[in-house]
Amino acid sequence: MRRDIFQAIADPTRRAILTLLVTGAMTPNAIAGHFDSSRQAVSKHLQILTECEVVTAKQTGREIHYHFNPEKMKEIDIWLEQLRKMWIDRFDQLDDLLKDL
């Protein structure tokens, strides 16, 4: 199934998980401890976040830690910044056109 960043952040629990992970890597159990949802439900969210590449799982000894991946978020910022510039440029051109209309 196709995953993208918007699926990652569309769900409030996933947004909360991301907020937790921004402060540092955590084990699935530690993450689940912050939520009322079942361990299974949290695990499903972690799987989706991993598929969306906003979170990476790293094995350390016997434990798995989930890390936040800021690079993925940065990409979105770059596209949005380009889009913002595009709107600024076209609106400046529209100003010029309106002067003569």
Place this chain on the structure above:
Amino acid sequence: MTNNFVFEPNLAAKTIRVSREFNAPIEKVWRAWTEADLLDKWVAPKPWTAVTKTMDFTVGGIWLYAMVGTEGQKHWVYAEFTAIENGRAFSTIGRFCDGEGNPIFEGPKSYHDNKFSTIEGNRSKVDTLITFEDESTIKMFVDGGFKEGTIATLNQLDELLASE
């Protein structure tokens, strides 16, 4: 004079709010947003130019134009008008196009809602709410208005989308 430009993405809601004030009466601004010969003069950020192929500004009608680059490369932009409130508001659905400007109906869509209002001093304000379906729709916007020098980023984006 400040133009109060707003560009406000809300990724969780998959929306971008764009707002801008113009130093012209609403009638002129409306014309500039809805008449093909005027649109062609401003929608393509330099050095790109816009060339409208089809414009039917009625509900159900379409606006199809090409963003043409300095080397003749074309990005087609397709918008279908879904609602028109004359002089006040209109909405469109945007779709991807193939190289010949044919819309790809099963592909991701974007939605634009544009509202026009008069503000103090016979000036005007346009509020646009863009709603998109996924990452590739943002790519479509950027792709459609791309400038030279940022192609490297676009290629990275292509790779990214291909790997997903």
